[in-house]
Amino acid sequence: MITIDYYKNFQEKRMVIFGELVLRYWNGKLNSAEDLNELTEDIKKKFHFTDKDTSFIKDHIRLAMGLDPKGDINFTDELNLVRNSKEITKPIVAKIEGPCEYCDHSKCEENDDSKCKYDAHLYNKNKGPVIVNDKCLSCGNCVSSCDFGALADKIEFLPLIDLLKDDSTPVYATVAPAVIGQFGDHISLGQIRTALKILGFKDLIEVALFADILTIKEAYEFTHLVNSEKDFFLTSCCCPVWFNLTRKNYPNIYDHMSPSVSPMIASGRFLKKLYPNAKVVFIAPCIAKKSEIQEPELKGAIDYVINFRELDEVFKALNINLKELPGDDKDQASFGGRIYARTGGVSFSVKSVVNRLEPERLVKLKSKKADGVKSCKAVLDDLTNNRDIGGNFIEGMGCTGGCVGGPRTNIQMEKARDMVNEFGEDSLILTPFDNLNVMKILKEFDITSIDEIVENKEINKMLSRD
Known part of the structure; x- marks a missing residue:
């Protein structure tokens, strides 16, 4: 079992993932699923993640590309989706499986008796927050307060790079x-x-x-x-x-x-x-x-x-x-x-x-x-x-x-x-x-x-x- 230290302060680690994506895509070094796999392995080594966390890291790479998480260890057509993207689709805030089992849930529980401030996602003792998108206002409070990276918003910069060039x-x-x-x-x-x-x-x-x-x-x-x-x-x-x-x-x-x-x-x-x-x-x-x-x-x-x-x-x-x-x-x-x-x-x-x-x-x-x-x-x-x-x-x-x-x-x-x-x-x-x-x-x-x-x-x- 991994320790929770691997997940702590994931807000900062997430920006490192995004920064690496930007640098490689900008310089033409992301052209295939193999390139995305290489990035995944580099991130795992940098932050001492294990093979058990591969799906978690890949879903954060997908979100940093402006895509939906898939809970899948295999990259397929992600880069084509980015290149052909005209917009970022809802939901903006997504739940990623994995890290909640290592969290004490204190941040999830502190708002209004275990509920989102807007009653948008209800706290589940076993699986963490469950997003109800018709109620979610995308305020970002849950995302910014989740240290373990279980909740994250899509980043919209990668599809923009081709436009800027x-x-x-x-x-x-x-x-x-x-x-x-x-x-x-x-x-x-x-x-x-x-x-x-x-x-x-x-x-x-x-x-x-x-x-x-x-x-x-x-x-x-x-x-x-x-x-x-x-x-x-x-x-x-x-x-x-x-x-x-x-x-x-x-x-x-x-x-x-x-x-x-x-x-x-x-x-x-x-x-x-x-x-x-x-x-x-x-x-x-x-x-x-x-x-x-x-x-x-x-x-x-x-x-x-x-x-x-x-x-x-x-x-x-x-x-x-x-x-x-x-x-x-x-x-x-x-x-x-x-x-x-x-x-x-x-x-x-x-x-x-x-x-x-x-x-x-x-x-x-x-x-x-x-x-x-x-x-x-x-x-x-x-x-x-x-x-x-x-x-x-x-x-x-x-x-x-x-x-x-x-x-x-x-x-x-x-x-x-x-x-x-x-x-x-x-x-x-x-x-x-x-x-x-x-x-x-x-x-x-x-x-x-x-x-x-x-x-x-x-x-x-x-x-x-x-």
């Missing part, structure tokens, strides 16, 4: 506002842009720019829908965990949810309208965004999602040292758009526009902010039971601290929050209303006034769920 296909990277500081204290967004261009990306676009556009839309919605002390409005921006938690479990409250898409989805829709042949990749702090792009009403906007931790491993594997790169800096987003990354950022941004639209408004925007699942549930329960929550604009984020506390970030939440605030303050654009980049985009659609964001059918469709 194809000069005929422009690939744009849109980055979440939480990106600042994730690759080093003094690494600028301009240096990250340069690094992504080295990889083959056409350009880096701040998703905060599209947060600015959505802020204006939601501000208009608020002024039209909240006109008495009893009215309230839920923002749908940013967080798919918050959105799906409300949609699946609080149908009466969901009626008050904004129909807006997330800034990520908006970025993909706009870029593909402007550049019809383009592919768009979102750089994220979380796992839930991988699932969001697969929702039927949102599908096609974003092609792949890579998280901060995965991208950091890509840079390391390909020996891209961001500190040595020149910065290609651009001021694309406002202070308000950039602080979407932390709790309260959406509320601040929307309020700044509401106050600009209706400075004498009788019913003022009073925000109620919830971050972390317990806080989100508590607010939704209070609203369901008609309790006064002290606000009429409700902002929810599934992670503590907001996106800066996501399960696939590289630095601590408090540090990330402070860096996002500083990055926001560095912007020369205070509010979304002052962002001339917004008007540059809108002019491409023959819009000359910000008011037309709501009135224009084409723009409104791109900013809304079907």
Whole structure:
């Protein structure tokens, strides 16, 4: 019997597997099942796994390739599947057999009497967690807290490599506002842009720019829908965990949810309208965004999602040292758009526009902010039971601290929050209303006034769920 030490800290070992995959595939050294078998043996030797663990290692290689685990010791057509892949399919989070028998299950048992925070997968004393995919919100909490690698999310970079090497296909990277500081204290967004261009990306676009556009839309919605002390409005921006938690479990409250898409989805829709042949990749702090792009009403906007931790491993594997790169800096987003990354950022941004639209408004925007699942549930329960929550604009984020506390970030939440605030303050654009980049985009659609964001059918469709 192997000891549990082989499985401990598997989150780090998993990134080593991914890094090796990237390096070999990038350099043309993964061409057959034999090459994948060689990688398996190298990983087993590196971490002292035994032959009993072969299926476990191979399933993690499959997941790192963006494929489903098979529980099979034989590689067959995995590389062909990657080369012919157009998208990563659900489920995003998968269970891998083997390591649960060596775990004391303490991490599985600590949430809500042995259940997932969202009741998505129920704990089984013998076999570990069982994923119920119609309930799973892909929040990533279970994945990031599983030290033994029994739960893992698919990584979407390997199918992207061929696209990045194809000069005929422009690939744009849109980055979440939480990106600042994730690759080093003094690494600028301009240096990250340069690094992504080295990889083959056409350009880096701040998703905060599209947060600015959505802020204006939601501000208009608020002024039209909240006109008495009893009215309230839920923002749908940013967080798919918050959105799906409300949609699946609080149908009466969901009626008050904004129909807006997330800034990520908006970025993909706009870029593909402007550049019809383009592919768009979102750089994220979380796992839930991988699932969001697969929702039927949102599908096609974003092609792949890579998280901060995965991208950091890509840079390391390909020996891209961001500190040595020149910065290609651009001021694309406002202070308000950039602080979407932390709790309260959406509320601040929307309020700044509401106050600009209706400075004498009788019913003022009073925000109620919830971050972390317990806080989100508590607010939704209070609203369901008609309790006064002290606000009429409700902002929810599934992670503590907001996106800066996501399960696939590289630095601590408090540090990330402070860096996002500083990055926001560095912007020369205070509010979304002052962002001339917004008007540059809108002019491409023959819009000359910000008011037309709501009135224009084409723009409104791109900013809304079907």
